[in-house]
Amino acid sequence: MSTATAQKTSFAAVIWDYLTTVDHKKIGKLYLYGGGFFFLLGGLEAMIIRIQLIKPENNFISAGLYNEMITMHGTTMIFFAAMPLLIGLMNAVMPLQIGARDVAFPFLNALGFWLFLFGGIMLNVSWLTGAPDAGWTSYTPLSTLSPGHGVDYYVLGLQISGAGTLMGGINFLVTIVNMRAPGMTYMRMPLFTWTTFVVSVLILFAFPALTVGLFLLMFDRMFDSAFFDVALGGNSIIWQHLFWIFGHPEVYILILPAFGIFSEIFATFSRKRLFGYTAMVFATILIAFLGFMVWAHHMFTVGMGPVANSIFAIATMAIAVPTGIKIFNWLLTLWGGNITINSAMLWSLGFIPSFTIGGMTGVMVATSVADYQYHDSYFVVAHFHYVIVGGVVFGILAALHYWWPIMFRRILNEKLGKLAFWTFFIGFHLTFFIQHFLGLMGMPRRYWVFLEDQGLELGNLISTIGAFFMAFGVIVFLYNAIYVWFKGEPAPQDPWDGRTLEWAVASPVPHYNFKQLPLVRGLDALWIEKMEGNGKLTPAEPVGDIHMPNGSILPFLMSVGFFIAGFGFIYQTQTNFAYIFLFGGMALALLCMLIRSLKDDHGYHIHKEELEKEAE
């Protein structure tokens, strides 16, 4: 309710506001802050890895610590940086794009964020006692045998944040199915909304496999079960299947939203409608569908036999077709356009060659026999960084430049933006291109040291130098964000001559988004009004009372409950004292659920008169 009046400005009030908010725009920002923080942590870990590998037989960090570093780098970047940053962008933009006032379940939205944050904190608390060291894939039996509590933190941290992600996925699905503005049919939805929709389906079906796998691992480590213990009749390979049945769709959970982002940006800055919209939508769906059929291409060397290897090789190659369709449609969107090149566009243009190389090596690693050489070598490290950095990270940075005016009411500085892009872009290719060759020259991945006189010195040195360029680029971007926050002018409502609904909302965006829900007359709804109308959207309803949800501290407290219970689960193997945390934490979480269930909260209304007064 405090959000409605927006008069309190004291620091404590702002904090309280964010702790209790259920507004998708504020939750989006929280995701960006949280994800951004973990991105910096993961980046720091990456720099430590690269410094260790700057020269042969280096002793910068110990072998055990190195394994913790690679595990935390991977886990943090995938689960706590890339995914939350994308979910943050979806939160900030998707409801505006479909002309909705909020997501379908605002309370659940807040809960999803706090679970992610506390899951991430849980994982990183492990640094105090020894971080997980079995790789981000945590293959059993290495993970079940790993001493200490590192892997326990991994299991609990991912379990808690995974629940939050699952909620987010369901929430977005319901929102897009039910809350589109009048006239916004499925085939008029912007591509970013489409990819959010498809990704939510992926989350819904992929995350349960991870949840099951993590539970089995948790029982094996904490409650003496033997799902993965071969000596007691278990099976260690089944973990790899469970992990990759989740893990491969996860790749598409990351890259599809980036595809959506580039589709928006290319269309806007070439002032052209997205070429082959229908093909783009169906390519997205096809990629998502095929994404569930290819998990075992991560396991070509496990010894599944030639039949399985052949089937998964061919299925994997098939994904190149819809991906190729997308690349060519983007190029044809640009073709014949009136192209503006600014920072958002630079990141998007940089994506095309980078990601095409990633896709090229993708077909190469799908070739099973060749993968017997690539697998678990630096070639694969290079491949997935080309896809994840060249695709996802470029996408996130493009999106941040593009939607910054909506989210923070500022336009990022162009000079700084270009500096950040060029240093990061050059650094990225320096770091990872050479790694293809390192892999083929016989350097396996996850190697703490490489030996002298194996021809690997130069490549590794170049790679490390590139990493410093990337780090510099990130620092420039951060400086840019802070600089415009303090020195920047308020951004206009529609700085890029946008095409979709998010640019039709007043600046700053009112907390109810749309005073009147807009009537959508076609794809690129705002552009249509600019070309054929007066540039303003036709309202689909008269001005009336707006129903808004109340803020709540319960999502925060519930997540704290699970967080505390997590420590209880981890330490009950050692001391009965931990049961206090286990039961105490669970009690707090359940109490919050009980309050939520029993206490009726109908939200509140913003009255017509207030809305009219505000308009004056």
Next chain:
Amino acid sequence: MKGWMGKLKVFSLLSLVALFLSACGRENLTALDPKGYGAEKALDLIILPTVIMTVVLLIVMVIFTIVLIKFRKKKGREDYIPKQVEGNHTLETVWTVIPILLLIVIAVPTVIYTFDLADETDASDSLNVNVTGNQYWWHFDYEGLEIQTSQDVYIPVGKKVYFNMLSSDVIHSLWVPTLSGKLDVNPENENTLFIEAYEEGVYWGKCAELCGPSHSLMDFKVVVVSQEEFDQWVADMQNFDPEVAPESKMAVDGRALFEENNCIGCHAIGSSPAAIGPNLTNFADRSRLAGTEEMTKENIIKWIVNPEEMKPGNKMTGKYPEVSDEDAALIAEYLLQLSPSEITTEDAGE
């Protein structure tokens, strides 16, 4: 800026080609200079998709470059609104069908080679080596020959040798890039990989699946010798009698210490199916100590006194009472005369 970009691209392309030609990596480690059946097949399937996909990449880059040159916003045309094209069915069909055809060109040999490399029909007529992966060393048990070695495996040139692999602890992966692609060594379900080497030589083997702190130090060697040399080696290994006293006084003392400290509890010398620690029968012939270190007396002393320093997380640390440098030197003296065969890595050309 365009000219500068173009120059940069040409320059980087040239330097890449130069890099590729000059440094395919170290001989007998790199996968780019194959000397075995599996690695040769793999290189075929590395080159074919690389060529095809490079062509695709070039097409993308050409369109991309044209777009950037031709369709950038021009002075005086800032407000120009391009035609809002919806799409083009012919083009969509073209860039759907052509990639499918290209992928078929890659997929067909992939399937053929996948089945070819999994063909085990002549396994029973060939030399079989049972491999055990351990944190962080390899054990090789020659089936039917009563020979066990660790770290270095001797095989004859030009013959298919079958490696039947199981792990005693976590998952490892056996990879000899120059001879063959890798295959995981799992705690369950024995995996079989055959290696057929074309040339004599000492080939670097690596563990390719994260297996703990010393994962990167789990190297081994495949020593490829001629068939005659291999037969000689087998005979020498079989004739080795661990009971025969060493020649030098120091080595005799070393052997006493070896037994006193119960090294023998884990390390067999001579043929023995049990392998808690590496078999030391031909210890002195090994090309490396503990997988990666130079085989010198100083290093052996260092290793015995504090193995943790050389190989973090290894299973030898703490298994025996503290050993003084002097005692370790005597043990090293004993170990360094364990060379039952005339055939060593030198016969393989190193």
